Amino acid sequence: MNMISLKNIKKDYSSGDLTTKVLHGISFDIQEGEFVAIMGPSGSGKSTLMNILGLLDTPTEGDYILDGKNVSSLSDDEQARIRAQKIGFVFQSFNLLPRTSVLRNVMMPFIYNKSEHLSTKEREERAKKALSAAGFPENRWHNLSSHLSGGQIQRVAIARALVNNPVLILADEPTGNLDSKTSDIVLKTFQELNRKEGRTIILITHEHDVAAYADRCIIIKDGVISEN
Amino acid sequence: MKIQDLVQETNTALFANKSRTFLTVLGIVIGIASVIIMLAIGKGAQNEIQSSINSLGSNLLTVIPGTSRGGPSGTGTGGKPLTIADANAIRDKILLVDEVSPELTTRSQVVAGAQNINTTITGIVPEYQKIKSIDMEIGIFITEGQNRNFSKVAVLGPTVRDSLFGIDSNPVGQKVRINANTYTVIGVTKSKGGSGFSNPDDMIIIPLSTAAQYLSGGDSLSSISVTTVETEDLKQVEKEIEELLLERHAIRNRDPELADFSTFNMADLSEAAASVTGIFSLLLGSVAGISLLVGGIGIMNMMLTTVRERTREIGLRKAIGARSKDISNQFLLESVLITCIGGIFGIILGVGVAQLITLSGILTTSVSLFSIILALGVSAIIGIGFGYYPARRAAKLNPIEALRYE
Ligand SMILES: Nc1ncnc2c1ncn2[C@@H]1O[C@H](COP(=O)(O)OP(=O)(O)OP(=O)(O)O)[C@@H](O)[C@H]1O
Ligand SMILES: [Mg+2]
Numbered sequence: 001m002n003m004i005s006l007k008n009i010k011k012d013y014s015s016g017d018l019t020t021k022v023l024h025g026i027s028f029d030i031q032e033g034e035f036v037a038i039m040g041p042s043g044s045g046k047s048t049l050m051n052i053l054g055l056l057d058t059p060t061e062g063d064y065i066l067d068g069k070n071v072s073s074l075s076d077d078e079q080a081r082i083r084a085q086k087i088g089f090v091f092q093s094f095n096l097l098p099r100t101s102v103l104r105n106v107m108m109p110f111i112y113n114k115s116e117h118l119s120t121k122e123r124e125e126r127a128k129k130a131l132s133a134a135g136f137p138e139n140r141w142h143n144l145s146s147h148l149s150g151g152q153i154q155r156v157a158i159a160r161a162l163v164n165n166p167v168l169i170l171a172d173e174p175t176g177n178l179d180s181k182t183s184d185i186v187l188k189t190f191q192e193l194n195r196k197e198g199r200t201i202i203l204i205t206h207e208h209d210v211a212a213y214a215d216r217c218i219i220i221k222d223g224v225i226s227e228n
Numbered sequence: 229m230k231i232q233d234l235v236q237e238t239n240t241a242l243f244a245n246k247s248r249t250f251l252t253v254l255g256i257v258i259g260i261a262s263v264i265i266m267l268a269i270g271k272g273a274q275n276e277i278q279s280s281i282n283s284l285g286s287n288l289l290t291v292i293p294g295t296s297r298g299g300p301s302g303t304g305t306g307g308k309p310l311t312i313a314d315a316n317a318i319r320d321k322i323l324l325v326d327e328v329s330p331e332l333t334t335r336s337q338v339v340a341g342a343q344n345i346n347t348t349i350t351g352i353v354p355e356y357q358k359i360k361s362i363d364m365e366i367g368i369f370i371t372e373g374q375n376r377n378f379s380k381v382a383v384l385g386p387t388v389r390d391s392l393f394g395i396d397s398n399p400v401g402q403k404v405r406i407n408a409n410t411y412t413v414i415g416v417t418k419s420k421g422g423s424g425f426s427n428p429d430d431m432i433i434i435p436l437s438t439a440a441q442y443l444s445g446g447d448s449l450s451s452i453s454v455t456t457v458e459t460e461d462l463k464q465v466e467k468e469i470e471e472l473l474l475e476r477h478a479i480r481n482r483d484p485e486l487a488d489f490s491t492f493n494m495a496d497l498s499e500a501a502a503s504v505t506g507i508f509s510l511l512l513g514s515v516a517g518i519s520l521l522v523g524g525i526g527i528m529n530m531m532l533t534t535v536r537e538r539t540r541e542i543g544l545r546k547a548i549g550a551r552s553k554d555i556s557n558q559f560l561l562e563s564v565l566i567t568c569i570g571g572i573f574g575i576i577l578g579v580g581v582a583q584l585i586t587l588s589g590i591l592t593t594s595v596s597l598f599s600i601i602l603a604l605g606v607s608a609i610i611g612i613g614f615g616y617y618p619a620r621r622a623a624k625l626n627p628i629e630a631l632r633y634e
Binding site: 085108 | 229230233237240244540541544546547548550551552553554628631
């Protein structure tokens with residue numbers, strides 16, 4: 001089944017009378033349970049595409065079907081609702097709230113997900129399960145997020161992305177700030193989540209080594225797909 | 229977003245920067261407390277002034293010779309004096325009058341044994357006691373008979389008694405010499421506390437007839453005090469007295485501008501005092517209001533700083549699924565919470581300080597429920613008002629740009 005189907009997605013940025021065309025008609029499908037890497041050189045429009053896939057932005061043109069529903073032109077609040085229910089994000093940096101414990105960071109999505117009515121206890125259970133799934137050491141669950149290493153932060157971010165059982169996990173350069181050893185650990189975590197739990201994962205990167213962990217690779221150059 | 233989640237997020241945010249939260253709360257505490265204190269002082273001063281006016285009698289009207297408009301004054305410059313006959317006419321012709329008390333005041337040297345003082349001598353009729361609500365400490369007041377018989381009797385104020393016969397002594401039956409005549413002391417009045425223009429404790433009271441006969445040698449009066457049964461009749465009585473005296477004094481065209489006498493009533497005085505104290509309260513209140521406003525601006529400043537500092541956090545929350553409303557509610561609740569905490573502590577501080585002022589004896593302050601409700605209402609409005617703009621700013625942030633913010 002198609003989890004994601006993009007049909008001729010275009011994105012222009014306009015400020016004043018200056019219009020920058022960033023995406024010139026992108027189409028591809030991603031199946032449920034796939035682990036896909038989106039690659040391309042800097043400035044090719046990867047982050048722009050990820051913002052559209054993550055419903056943080058709307059395409060100027062084209063259709064985006066997520067989980068069987070056309071989501072290409074929704075209001076801000078509807079987008080927020082779908083983000084809360086169906087998408088988990090892992091960013092390159094600033095993934096966690098400062099001065100807040102690991103556990104509370106992971107539980108944060110529950111605050112904004114209206115379809116889930118869980119008690120604090122249930123929330124904690126689920127957060128702990130997600131942290132285990134992301135391979136985060138149990139003795140650090142109550143640490144403040146500011147006291148973690150870069151690799152640990154990314155694992156907490158992955159746990160948070162998982163905790164709501166989203167249909168799609170989006171990661172934009174999740175290893176961009178990590179050394180190769182730590183990034184290997186983080187990427188293996190993604191791989192395991194994909195293989196063991198069948199999560200659909202889209203990973204954005206500009207490094208071939210990183211893309212190698214994925215099952216499939218989509219390459220964009222100058223706003224068009226050059227290889228799939 | 230559930231209420232308890234909202235409250236928890238808000239608490240976390242407020243505790244994250246304790247010192248800044250504390251200082252912002254302090255601004256509101258001071259603003260609210262000063263509003264309460266200032267209004268309590270204003271109200272207290274108003275009460276004090278009103279009660280001292282009321283103790284003079286709220287249905288009292290005084291006629292004095294001469295004019296307050298700077299025209300012919302008293303007997304010296306051609307106007308007619310007020311006489312006992314005028315007082316009798318007022319009593320007989322004006323229906324709504326309750327008591328009429330003609331008074332004749334002079335200063336004189338008073339001697340008792342080896343003691344010698346200079347004090348006020350007031351010639352009065354027995355009605356004076358009721359009009360001025362005088363209580364006796366010892367002995368009796370001047371009687372109608374003594375007034376009729378030109379009796380040489382005297383009632384002493386407590387201060388006079390203390391200087392002539394010794395503190396707290398009983399001088400009844402003793403003699404005092406006033407202006408070459410000997411008077412027998414028949415009583416001492418209770419102390420009223422020295423206040424106002426003439427101190428009722430430092431005074432000797434004698435019959436009016438005696439005073440006219442032996443002290444001033446004529447029947448011109450210093451003043452006529454008039455009371456009415458009902459306070460509401462005061463204006464009417466004042467008007468009628470004016471007309472009567474204009475006629476009796478044969479003032480040309482009965483023109484009040486040319487009157488050779490003036491009238492005052494306590495209602496006017498009390499109204500004037502009320503308007504003065506009202507302005508005073510308003511002034512105090514607006515100074516306090518400004519400090520409350522400054523406190524409110526403090527909140528807005530803190531919230532705007534917070535929004536800027538937490539831009540990326542807001543971006544992250546939005547990416548995770550927070551709607552604009554969730555974000556604005558969180559920031560709005562933060563500022564409302566700050567003002568409510570500030571409001572509560574401000575009320576406690578304000579009431580406490582007002583109490584301290586009362587205890588210190590400077591002024592009996594009066595904290596009204598109104599000022600507390602006002603303070604709470606204003607702080608709620610400040611919280612929402614000054615929190616709204618920062619909250620909107622936070623909610624409107626674009627998540628992509630917010631996440632990229634450095
Ligand atoms: N808000 C915007 N307004 C105008 N132009 C924009 C905006 N956001 C991105 N762009 C432009 O779109 C192009 C693609 O940007 P994007 O961030 O998607 O690239 P990227 O592939 O993620 O690059 P990188 O690997 O460096 O992250 C760039 O040329 C950028 O200047
Ligand atoms: Mg990018």
